[in-house]
C-alpha cells in the first residue's frame with residue numbers, strides 16, 4: 433500500500449476540471465480580474481481518466497469533481513461516464529455552486545453521477561447576490577430540487593460561514609435542510625488562495641456553529657465518515673437528519689488526510705494549502721508510459737509531509753500567523 437511520510441494512504445482524488453467560474457464568491461474569488469489558464473493547457477477528459485485509473489491502482493477509492501465551477505466545463509457528463517466506468521472506484525461525487533445544475537442533472541445522472549454537494553451560504557436572495565457577486569439564489573434552489581427530484585442521494589449542502597456576513601444564516605440553513613431532507617455541511621472560513629484577506633476575526637469556529645444549532649436542535653456526534661473525511665458529523669437527537677462541520681482551522685485533520693488534488697492544468701498537489709504543484713501533464717504529453725507516470729505519483733506521495741492546517745493552528749495559538757507570508761495556489765485551479 434502506498435503511504436506518505438506520515439503513513440497516510442492515498443484514498444481520495446479531487447479533480448479541478450476548470451479554473452473558470454460563473455460566480456465570484458467573495459471568500460474564494462475576490463478579485464475583479466483573473467488570468468484564466470489557456471484552454472490547451474487544461475487536461476483533456478482522456479488525460480484525467482488515465483490519471484484517475486493510475487491513482488485508483490495506488491489506493492484511491494473516491495473521486496470528487498470540482499473547480500472553479502465544474503458545470504461550466506463543456507460536456508462534463510462525458511467525463512462522468514468515463515470515470516464511473518473505472519474498475520475499483522467506489523464513489524464519484526461533484527461539488528457545484530448549483531447554478532447550472534437543473535439543466536444538466538438528467539445528463540449527469542444518466543452518465544452515472546449518484547450524489548452531489550451543492551454550495552449555498554444563505555437563503556436571502558440579496559445577500560446571496562452580494563456574496564457570490566453574480567449568483568441567482570433561485571437558480572441554485574432550482575438546481576438543488578432538480579437533484580432531489582432526479583433521485584440523487586445524499587444531497588449535501590455546503591455553507592462557508594463568515595462572521596458578520598452570514599453567521600445569522602446558520603439556523604435558517606439548518607431548518608431548510610431538515611425540512612427537505614438535505615445534509616448541511618458548515619465549513620469554517622479558510623485562508624485559501626492569496627487574496628481573500630482572511631483574518632481569524634472573520635472565522636466562526638466549529639464550536640460556535642454547533643452551539644448555535646444545538647441550542648435549538650440538540651445534536652449527537654457520530655464522527656467522521658471512514659475515519660478520515662474532513663467533516664465531523666452529528667445527528668439531530670429528534671431523528672430528523674444529520675449535519676457536519678468542516679473545521680480545518682480550529683480542529684485540523686492533517687494527521688488523517690488522504691486527499692490528493694489534480695489541478696485543471698495538470699499538476700498534482702498534495703495539500704489544499706500547497707505552494708507548488710507537480711507537473712504530471714508535461715509527462716503525459718511527452719509520451720510517458722503508465723509505469724513512468726505511476727513512478728512519478730508514487731515518488732510524490734511517499735515523500736509527502738504536508739500538515740499545513742496543523743502548523744497554522746500552532747501559529748495561531750502563538751499569535752504568530754500571517755496568511756500572506758505563505759503564497760498558495762488559488763483554490764479555483766486546485767479544486768476545493
Ligand SMILES: C[S@@+](CC[C@H](N)C(=O)[O-])C[C@H]1O[C@@H](n2cnc3c(N)ncnc32)[C@H](O)[C@@H]1O
Nearest residue numbers: 459460499500501527528529551590621622768
Ligand atoms: C472552490 S468551490 C468549487 C466548486 C463549486 N464552484 C462550489 O462552489 O461548490 C468548493 C468548495 O470550497 C468552498 N470554499 C471556497 N472558498 C472557501 C474559503 N475561503 N473557506 C472555506 N471554504 C471555501 C466553497 O464554498 C465550496 O463549497
Ligand code: SF4
Nearest residue numbers: 453455457460500529
Ligand atoms: S466557491 Fe465555487 S462558486 Fe464560488 S467563486 Fe469559488 S469556485 Fe466559484
